[in-house]
Amino acid sequence: MNTQPSPDTRAERTRNWLQQGVLPVVVIPNVKQGLEIAEGLCAGGITQIEITLRTPEALQALGEIAQRFPDMNVSAGTVLTPAQFDQAADLGATLFISPGLTEVLAEHALNKGYAWVPGVATASEMMRGLELGFELLKFFPAMAAGGPKALAGITAPLAAARVVPTGGVTLENLPQWREIKAVQAVGGTWLTAGLDGVANVAKVVEQRAALAMAAWNNTVLV
Numbered sequence: 001m002n003t004q005p006s007p008d009t010r011a012e013r014t015r016n017w018l019q020q021g022v023l024p025v026v027v028i029p030n031v032k033q034g035l036e037i038a039e040g041l042c043a044g045g046i047t048q049i050e051i052t053l054r055t056p057e058a059l060q061a062l063g064e065i066a067q068r069f070p071d072m073n074v075s076a077g078t079v080l081t082p083a084q085f086d087q088a089a090d091l092g093a094t095l096f097i098s099p100g101l102t103e104v105l106a107e108h109a110l111n112k113g114y115a116w117v118p119g120v121a122t123a124s125e126m127m128r129g130l131e132l133g134f135e136l137l138k139f140f141p142a143m144a145a146g147g148p149k150a151l152a153g154i155t156a157p158l159a160a161a162r163v164v165p166t167g168g169v170t171l172e173n174l175p176q177w178r179e180i181k182a183v184q185a186v187g188g189t190w191l192t193a194g195l196d197g198v199a200n201v202a203k204v205v206e207q208r209a210a211l212a213m214a215a216w217n218n219t220v221l222v
Contacts, residue, residue: 017073017095017115018048018136018164018185021178021216024209025050025077025166025187027058033201034061037192038069040202044209050097050187052077053084059091066092079116082108089114097164097187099140101125106132117164121145123154126161136162136184143168148176155182171208174215188212 024041026049028034034051041049047069051062053076066074075095076088085096085108094115098105101118109116110133119140120126129137139151142165155161165177166187177186191208195201 020046020048021185022046022212023048023050023185023187024191025189026192027052027054028061029055030057031061031064034065036201037205038065038072040205041209042069044206045213046209047071048073050075050077054078059087062088062093063091085114097138101129126158130160135160139163139165141167148180152180171211171215
């Protein structure tokens with residue numbers, strides 16, 4: 001059931017969401033694999049997930065994961081319409097992420113009090129997002145938009161901005177993003193990519209998640 005959180009708590013809830021530093025961005029081909037991915041992420045120390053609404057089973061998987069893994073923060077990604085906000089919220093999503101920023105989506109998020117992370121790629125887009133009250137922004141596509149060097153330059157004069165770079169982020173370049181003051185977390189597809197045909201999806205994802213968190217926390221696994 002959609003509880004429609006009040007607008008006055010939206011900004012606080014958005015700030016409190018991405019606390020682990022790594023947000024797995026997942027394209028789910030079927031519900032079974034989605035549940036295995038969630039199991040592996042939790043075992044590897046990551047209890048947040050972005051389920052992109054790109055496949056027919058994405059919404060069903062989102063609902064199943066939210067129900068079966070109550071400790072998992074579930075977000076809906078690739079949100080393109082107001083209806084997708086509402087559908088995902090009804091199924092348990094508490095954060096909503098889009099590849100871009102439109103007035104229609106911004107108005108809907110503000111009216112419903114949804115914690116929304118719009119996508120931006122330039123200083124002007126980032127300033128517009130901040131003007132509208134969205135201080136957590138998705139830098140997308142991160143590498144194609146100039147990579148860590150570009151983001152560091154764009155955010156230097158925008159002290160209020162908190163950013164989640166997504167698109168081309170890897171385990172190898174994660175430390176470069178981590179060094180940027182404005183980066184609250186990184187979004188990555190590498191944690192759950194290439195799983196078709198894998199015998200033990202949960203175990204593979206667990207190992208990837210553990211490595212990702214170690215990289216974010218600058219620790220060495222032994």
